[in-house]
Amino acid sequence: MSMLTQAEEISLITRANDDGSAFDELYNYYFPRVYNYVHYRVSDSHVCEDLTSQIFEKLFSRLNYYQSGKATFSAWLFSIARHTIVDYYRRQARTQDTSLEISVDFIDSEPDPSNVVAFNETQQHLLKALASLTQRERDIIALKFWSGSSNREIATLTDISESNIAVILFRAMRRLRMILESQGDKYLWLKR
CATH class of the missing domain: 1.10.10.10 (Winged helix-like DNA-binding domain superfamily/Winged helix DNA-binding domain)
Structure with a gap:
C-alpha cells in the first residue's frame, strides 16, 4: 500500500467509525509497522500476535476519541501500542530488560x-x-x-x-x- 496523505488518513479515520472497509484500510496500512514494533519489544511470537490484536481492538473502540489537532494518527496509534506493551509487562511483573527478538525471513526454504x-x-x-x-x-x-x-x-x-x-x-x-x-x-x- 502506498503512503497515505494526511487528508486520506483523516478521511479514513472519519469514515472508519461507520464503514468497516475504511477501518480495514487503516488496519492494512498500519499492521506491518505495529507488528514489527511489538515483535521487537516482545520475544514470544504468540504474545506478539495477541498484543497486536489488542492494540487494533483498542484502536477500533477508541477511534472516535482521536483528535487530529493534538497528534498525528500514527503517533496516537503507537502511543496505544506502547501503553499496551507496558501494561503487558506490568502484568507479567517484569521490571527489567524487555526481549529484543529479531526475525528474519530466509529466502530459501532450506x-x-x-x-x-x-x-x-x-x-x-x-x-x-x-x-x-x-x-x-x-x-x-x-x-x-x-x-x-x-x-x-x-x-x-x-x-x-x-x-x-x-x-x-x-x-x-x-x-x-x-x-x-x-x-x-x-x-x-x-x-x-
Whole structure:
C-alpha cells in the first residue's frame, strides 16, 4: 500500500467509525509497522500476535476519541501500542530488560547451515549490544527502525524534543557500532 496523505488518513479515520472497509484500510496500512514494533519489544511470537490484536481492538473502540489537532494518527496509534506493551509487562511483573527478538525471513526454504549459524551468531552479538543501551534508547530505536516512525512522531510519543530524539539515536547507533566493531571485522556490515 502506498503512503497515505494526511487528508486520506483523516478521511479514513472519519469514515472508519461507520464503514468497516475504511477501518480495514487503516488496519492494512498500519499492521506491518505495529507488528514489527511489538515483535521487537516482545520475544514470544504468540504474545506478539495477541498484543497486536489488542492494540487494533483498542484502536477500533477508541477511534472516535482521536483528535487530529493534538497528534498525528500514527503517533496516537503507537502511543496505544506502547501503553499496551507496558501494561503487558506490568502484568507479567517484569521490571527489567524487555526481549529484543529479531526475525528474519530466509529466502530459501532450506537455508545453508553455515548461513544460519552466522546469522544466529550475529543476532546474539546484536542483541547483546542492544541490551547495553538504556531502556529509553531501545524504545526510540524500536520506534524508529521497527515501526518506521519519524523523529517527529517519536518526539510526540515520548515527550522528548525532535532534535533530542535525533541526538539520542545518533549516540545510541554510534555506541552500537563501536560495540559491534570491537567484536570483530565480521560485524562491520552492520554499520552501513
